[in-house]
Amino acid sequence: MTGPATPSARPAPAANAMWGGRFAAGPDAIMQAINASIGFDRRLAEQDIRASRAHAAMLAATGIVTDSDAAAIGEGLLTVLSEIGTGAFPFRADLEDIHMNVEARLAELIGPAAGRLHTARSRNDQVAVDARLWVRDQCDAAVDGITALMRAFVAQADAGADWPMPGFTHMQVAQPVTWGHHMMAYVEMLARDRGRFVDARRRMNECPLGAAALAGTSFPVDRDMTAAALGFDRPTANSLDSVSDRDFALEYLAAASICAMHLSRFAEELVIWSTAQFRFVTLSDRWTTGSSIMPQKRNPDAAELLRAKLGRILGATVALFTVMKGLPLTYSKDMQEDKEPIFDAADTLMLGLAAMTGMVGDMQASRAALAAAAATGFSTATDLADWLVREAGLPFRQAHHVTGTLVALAEARGCDLPELDLAAMQGVHPGITAGVFEVLGVANSVASRRSYGGTAPDRVREQVARWKAALDMA
Ligand code: ARG
Numbered sequence: 001m002t003g004p005a006t007p008s009a010r011p012a013p014a015a016n017a018m019w020g021g022r023f024a025a026g027p028d029a030i031m032q033a034i035n036a037s038i039g040f041d042r043r044l045a046e047q048d049i050r051a052s053r054a055h056a057a058m059l060a061a062t063g064i065v066t067d068s069d070a071a072a073i074g075e076g077l078l079t080v081l082s083e084i085g086t087g088a089f090p091f092r093a094d095l096e097d098i099h100m101n102v103e104a105r106l107a108e109l110i111g112p113a114a115g116r117l118h119t120a121r122s123r124n125d126q127v128a129v130d131a132r133l134w135v136r137d138q139c140d141a142a143v144d145g146i147t148a149l150m151r152a153f154v155a156q157a158d159a160g161a162d163w164p165m166p167g168f169t170h171m172q173v174a175q176p177v178t179w180g181h182h183m184m185a186y187v188e189m190l191a192r193d194r195g196r197f198v199d200a201r202r203r204m205n206e207c208p209l210g211a212a213a214l215a216g217t218s219f220p221v222d223r224d225m226t227a228a229a230l231g232f233d234r235p236t237a238n239s240l241d242s243v244s245d246r247d248f249a250l251e252y253l254a255a256a257s258i259c260a261m262h263l264s265r266f267a268e269e270l271v272i273w274s275t276a277q278f279r280f281v282t283l284s285d286r287w288t289t290g291s292s293i294m295p296q297k298r299n300p301d302a303a304e305l306l307r308a309k310l311g312r313i314l315g316a317t318v319a320l321f322t323v324m325k326g327l328p329l330t331y332s333k334d335m336q337e338d339k340e341p342i343f344d345a346a347d348t349l350m351l352g353l354a355a356m357t358g359m360v361g362d363m364q365a366s367r368a369a370l371a372a373a374a375a376t377g378f379s380t381a382t383d384l385a386d387w388l389v390r391e392a393g394l395p396f397r398q399a400h401h402v403t404g405t406l407v408a409l410a411e412a413r414g415c416d417l418p419e420l421d422l423a424a425m426q427g428v429h430p431g432i433t434a435g436v437f438e439v440l441g442v443a444n445s446v447a448s449r450r451s452y453g454g455t456a457p458d459r460v461r462e463q464v465a466r467w468k469a470a471l472d473m474a
Contacts, residue, residue: 014026016094016095016096017104018095018100018103018104026094032093032094033093035096035333036093036094036096036097037096037097037098037336037339038091038092038093038095038096038097038098038101039093040339040340040343041097041098041127041336041339042084042091042098042101043134043339043343044098044127044130044131044134044339045081045084045089045098045102046081046084047129047130047131047133047134048098048099048102048126048130049077049078049080049081049084049102050133050230051126051129051130051133051209051226051230052073052077052102052117052126053073053074053077053078054209054225054226054229054230055117055120055121055209055226056070056073056074056077056117057070057074057225057229058221058222058225058226058229059116059117059119059120059221061222061225062219062220062221062222062225063220064119064120064219064220064221065116065119068113069113069116072110072113073106073110073113073114073116073117075110076106076109076110076114077102077106079109080102080105080106080109083105089101089105090105092104097123097127097336098130099123099126099127099130100123103117103118119219120210120212120217120219120221121209121210121212121217122211122212122213122214122243124211124212124213124214124243124330124331125208125209125210125211125212125213125239125242125243126209127335127336128208128211128242128243129207129208129209129230131246131248131249131338131339131342132204132205132207132208132232132248133230134342135204135248135249135252135342135346136201136204136205138252138342138346138350139197139198139200139201139204139252139255140201141346141350142193142194142197142255142256142259142349142350142353143194143197143198145349145350145353145354145357146190146193146194146197146259146353147194147471148353148357149190149353149356149357149360150187150190150191150194150467150471151471151473152356152357152360152361153183153184153186153187153190153360154183154184154187154464154467154468154471154473155361155473156179156180156183156360156363156365157179157180157181157183157184157187157460157463157464158180158464158468159180159365160178160179160180160183160365160367160370161178161179161180161181161457161460161461161464162178162180162446162457162460163178163179163180163365163367163370163371164176164177164178164179164370164371164374164375164442164443164445164446165177165178165179165182165280165370165371165373165374166370166373166374166376166377166379167181167182167379167455172377173373173376173377173378173379174379175379175380175382175383175445175449176374176375176379176380176442176445176446176455177446177455178446178455178457178460179365179367179370180457180460180461180464181455181459181460184460184463184464184467186262186266187463187467189262190259190262193255193258193259193262196251196254196255196258196259197252197255197259199251200248200251200252200254200255202233203248203251204248204251204252205231205232205233206227206232206233206234206235206236206237207223207226207227207230207232207234207235207236208235208236208242208243209223209226209227209230209235210223210226210235210239211236211239211240211242211243212239213243213331214239214240214243214244214329214330214331215239215240216239223235240329240330241329243330243331244327244329244330244331244335245324246320246323246324246335246338249320249338249342250317250320250321250324252342252345252346253313253316253317253320253341253342253345254317256313256316256317256345256346256349257313257314257317257345259349259353260310260311260313260314260348260349260352261310261314263306263310263352263353263356264306264307264310264311266356266360267303267304267306267307267310267356268303268307270283270300270303270359270363271300271303271304271307274288274298274300274303278369278373279366279369280365280366280369280370280373281363281364281365281366282298282363282364282366283298283300283302283303283359283362283363284359284362284363284364286358286362287300287301287302287303287355287358287359287362288300288301288302289301302355302358302359303359305355306352306355306356309348309351309352310348310349310352312344312345312348313345313348313349315341316341316342316344316345317341317345319337319341320337320338320341320342323335323337323338324338371442374442375416375418375442376416378407378410378411378416378417379442379445380417380418380439380440380441380442380445381403381404381406381407381417382403383439383440383444383445383448384403384406384417384436384439384440385399385400385402385403386399386439387435387436387439388402388403388429388431388432391431391433391435391436392429392431392432393431394429394431402428402429405428406420406425406428409424409428417440418437418440418441422434422436
């Protein structure tokens with residue numbers, strides 16, 4: 001909109017040709033501005049035309065319209081589709097939405113037969129089917145995007161399955177883990193994300209066409225036929241539900257939000273890991289920017305933007321929940337507000353997945369920096385406590401206390417645990433022998449964590465192999 005508009009400032013246009021039978025005048029200009037969705041729902045054009053073609057074919061097959069009218073409609077819709085593809089299509093705000101824009105253009109192209117397309121149909125089941133088709137495609141796209149990212153993480157894990165690095169809790173060094181183990185943690189998260197999109201797709205894959213405005217239709221439609229033509233598993237079973245729910249979109253958005261949350265966590269790790277203080281990874285030139293004033297800078301802009309942008313997806317989810325919450329059955333125009341959040345979330349998710357896949361594929365981990373950091377922060381203190389339990393027969397609680405005393409001693413001396421001499425250790429507990437030094441090294445520490453799902457390189461390699469096979473990686 002340009003500038004402040006005042007209601008009734010402009011002359012009222014003529015009544016709407018699609019539904020204006022009982023209207024003497026057209027809507028106020030402001031009404032048109034708030035009512036029209038064509039500015040964004042044009043993104044449903046392809047789905048709208050696909051669904052209309054399926055509907056027209058069904059109307060002919062059931063004898064509701066003649067074969068020649070249905071053929072003209074089907075052909076005409078293809079012309080409309082190609083006009084939209086080339087940018088020649090004259091989108092009109094006075095025709096409100098994509099459904100009426102397509103139908104009006106069809107009428108210009110084929111004449112009165114176009115008016116038969118809307119038999120046994122309403123914009124309510126029409127928009128419901130369009131939106132499902134669109135979101136269904138987005139579920140498939142998300143699955144593909146996530147799969148590509150999983151492969152990138154597995155490749156990183158494969159390269160560094162046995163590279164020690166610090167594992168953190170509370171962002172404090174906790175115990176040594178391996179680079180491969182850390183990378184594979186994201187593979188597990190992403191696998192669940194992928195599963196959520198697959199589940200959501202399966203549940204949404206029912207066709208609302210034929211629900212018409214809300215009550216079904218008196219025409220002898222074949223709902224199985226349209227459902228099959230559009231790749232749905234079956235028609236929806238309740239017409240009221242069909243036109244009034246958007247839970248399929250909410251499930252998509254919820255899956256997208258969780259996936260985005262995972263991506264934002266790794267984005268944050270990349271920001272931290274690429275600092276001069278950590279130097280765990282170097283991000284490639286392709287995913288960083290320089291500073292116009294500080295020549296040494298290599299800023300992780302893509303990771304930062306991912307960290308921030310992914311919040312938009314949660315915002316979209318909250319927005320649609322807010323639209324739907326408390327709406328009585330069945331359709332209300334509120335539901336037109338579903339589209340922008342869905343579109344924005346899908347665009348953001350796909351951009352985020354692509355950017356993350358690029359960054360993970362390119363990033364170079366510094367094995368030396370990871371190893372150096374792995375040995376800091378008394379990271380093998382738990383190994384020492386476990387050794388005291390195993391070799392000196394201490395109860396774990398006492399072993400924990402003895403280890404704490406040794407850590408304090410090392411801290412006071414400004415050294416790490418492996419640098420304490422045996423005599424000093426025996427001063428804290430006489431049961432300690434030279435064998436203890438074996439568990440104080442990070443390589444031994446990680447190798448010892450052989451429990452299923454643990455960080456021992458052999459265990460990590462098992463997981464890498466499992467996922468390489470599952471993801472068809474060479
Ligand atoms: N543009 C509308 C939407 O997106 C289409 C359905 C309109 N239905 C109606 N009864 N006004 O929700």
